[in-house]
Amino acid sequence: xxxxxxxxxxxxxxxxxxxxxxxxxxxxxxxxxxxxxxxxxxxxxxxxxxxxxxxxxxxxxxxxxxxxxxxxxxxxxxxxxxxxxxxxxxxxxxxxxxxxxxxxxxxxxxxxxxxxxxxxxxxxxxxxxxxxxxxxxxxxxxxxxxxxxxxxxxxxxxxxxxxxxxxxxxxxxxxxxxxxxxxxx
Numbered sequence: 237x238x239x240x241x242x243x244x245x246x247x248x249x250x251x252x253x254x255x256x257x258x259x260x261x262x263x264x265x266x267x268x269x270x271x272x273x274x275x276x277x278x279x280x281x282x283x284x285x286x287x288x289x290x291x292x293x294x295x296x297x298x299x300x301x302x303x304x305x306x307x308x309x310x311x312x313x314x315x316x317x318x319x320x321x322x323x324x325x326x327x328x329x330x331x332x333x334x335x336x337x338x339x340x341x342x343x344x345x346x347x348x349x350x351x352x353x354x355x356x357x358x359x360x361x362x363x364x365x366x367x368x369x370x371x372x373x374x375x376x377x378x379x380x381x382x383x384x385x386x387x388x389x390x391x392x393x394x395x396x397x398x399x400x401x402x403x404x405x406x407x408x409x410x411x412x413x414x415x416x417x418x419x420x421x
Contacts, residue, residue: 253349256303256305256415257305257362257413257415267295268292272284275287281386285375285386289316293319307413308320308411309411312327315390315397316397326412329363330363330407333346337365349362351417359415360417362413363410363412363413366407367406368404369404373403375390377401378401382400
């Protein structure tokens with residue numbers, strides 16, 4: 237897989253990095269899922285749109301500031317093109333996740349990490365796939381899955397939305413973590 241992505245293998249310098257990145261990704265997913273589930277139960281999917289729109293980036297920012305890493309969600313089919321647009325490395329990993337899923341790997345186990353040379357120095361990169369769950373279909377499903385009120389709310393909030401047409405078990409995107417391993421030169 238490393239050769240397919242054209243990436244350097246992770247170096248021993250950051251033995252704790254994968255565990256730290258998994259923890260950050262897990263915190264983002266758990267906190268966002270809990271808030272989304274609560275909002276869906278109390279206000280339905282129309283009100284839950286604001287959780288992903290507002291809370292997701294706020295939580296990612298909080299985790300980024302607290303850890304010194306960049307924590308975010310990315311997707312090949314973005315809802316908001318100003319947020320969540322994957323860089324070239326993330327696009328490659330998302331494509332590799334898709335191939336691994338098609339080869340029979342479970343979406344819940346898809347992750348990847350590497351130490352990568354970038355112009356400003358070496359960084360640790362980590363991604364964890366985000367599987368489409370039944371709850372996700374209320375806003376990310378195909379036309380018959382999305383209620384008219386939700387469709388209208390999404391159109392108003394995200395005029396360039398490409399994040400629909402999913403089914404359970406597909407990859408919605410990924411949590412990405414990027415942390416410097418060396419000082420910028």
